[in-house]
Amino acid sequence: MSDTGAMQKDTDPGYETATGSEAMGVTGERLRSYIERIERLEEEKQALADDIKEVFAEAKGTGFDVKVMRKIIRMRKQDLNERKEEEALLETYMAAIGMI
Amino acid sequence: MSDTGAMQKDTDPGYETATGSEAMGVTGERLRSYIERIERLEEEKQALADDIKEVFAEAKGTGFDVKVMRKIIRMRKQDLNERKEEEALLETYMAAIGMI
Amino acid sequence: MSDTGAMQKDTDPGYETATGSEAMGVTGERLRSYIERIERLEEEKQALADDIKEVFAEAKGTGFDVKVMRKIIRMRKQDLNERKEEEALLETYMAAIGMI
Amino acid sequence: MSDTGAMQKDTDPGYETATGSEAMGVTGERLRSYIERIERLEEEKQALADDIKEVFAEAKGTGFDVKVMRKIIRMRKQDLNERKEEEALLETYMAAIGMI
DNA sequence: GAATGGTCCCATAGGC
DNA sequence: GCCTATGGGACCATTC
Secondary structure (H helix, E strand, O other): OOHHHOOOOOOOOOOOOOOOOOOOHHHHHHHHHHHHHHHHHHHHHHHHHHHHHHHHHHHHHOOOOHHHHHHHHHHHHHHHHHHHHHHHHHHHHHHHOOOO | OOHHHOOOOOOOOOOOOOEOOEOOHHHHHHHHHHHHHHHHHHHHHHHHHHHHHHHHHHHHHOOOOHHHHHHHHHHHHHHHHHHHHHHHHHHHHHHHOOOO | OOHHHOOOOOOOOOOOOOOOOOOOHHHHHHHHHHHHHHHHHHHHHHHHHHHHHHHHHHHHHOOOOHHHHHHHHHHHHHHHHHHHHHHHHHHHHHHHOOOO | OOHHHOOOOOOOOOOOOOEOOEOOHHHHHHHHHHHHHHHHHHHHHHHHHHHHHHHHHHHHHOOOOHHHHHHHHHHHHHHHHHHHHHHHHHHHHHHHOOOO
């Protein structure tokens, strides 16, 4: 098997040399890299969630009913999804009857 | 009360004239604006969620165990929160004894 | 506090007399009763899930495309939900403007 | 091939005459029948899910901790599965030595 | 604190 | 046989 398989249902060979102050080897480095990328993305995601909350708060401060707004947004999203679904269904039909 | 309160536990005054293509009045315009801002933010948020999924997929393709990765990320986040709480507690103490 | 609160964020007093072969007291009996009721319901639910799988299998055996069928069913359900949502939205509007 | 194969990787022959209220042909009728059977089963399944929720709610109202209850139920299920597996294993052994 | 909605995680099912 | 896709369940945050 290839080296990429390390750390997935596999025993750590452990023969990798630690370079510099790090003792965890290249696959460890890569794992750390992935994890940090994800953490950064999640931070940005959280920031957006906060932004959204702010907008709701502002709208509320201007006199709008947040509950209603949420409902409207949910329904608009549903409409969008439904349209997409219809197209997908059409394709599925076509695939089912061999037209695609 | 102010006009901004319309749509929140208030009867629609109804005195706004529908003109041309804007038949829903200024408060309607503002509502639409808020909703669209939120929708845009949610799209970006969704895009980030997709990015995260991609990174996980890539990591998986490189041989890492996604479930384990999730656990690690959760734990690191937990650690972070705990550290923040400790700091907050510290500040509380310091404030209590007049150090801040 | 009342006895009904036992077992919820509370220490077991432990003074209840065991009757017959059971050593867990009345609240234990009631807990067991709830759990068994739920387990029975879940069994029935699982049986229905199996039935559904069977029907799909039969339909497939008769030449129908299961994927298409699932999509159709999902969309019909969505339509239903959407209609319900619209009604709910209307009510929310009415509540928001104080008509209800 | 048989007519039952229609709608599955097959072109619609299209020779069926639409008559009165049944404009979709016999295979359409059968499809509808399957779908409605499934929908009925899913309704019943949903009803059971609601019942379960109710029981949990009632238990909660009597002072039990729902989260703990869920855990117990999960564990009991696990136990059950393990016992079933053991029995199955036993049977396999018995079959292997000709006792069954 | 009760209820509701949203998100995340897992387990299963179907396709390739 | 893996691998993706989808549904269900659990948990959490937020609202009233």
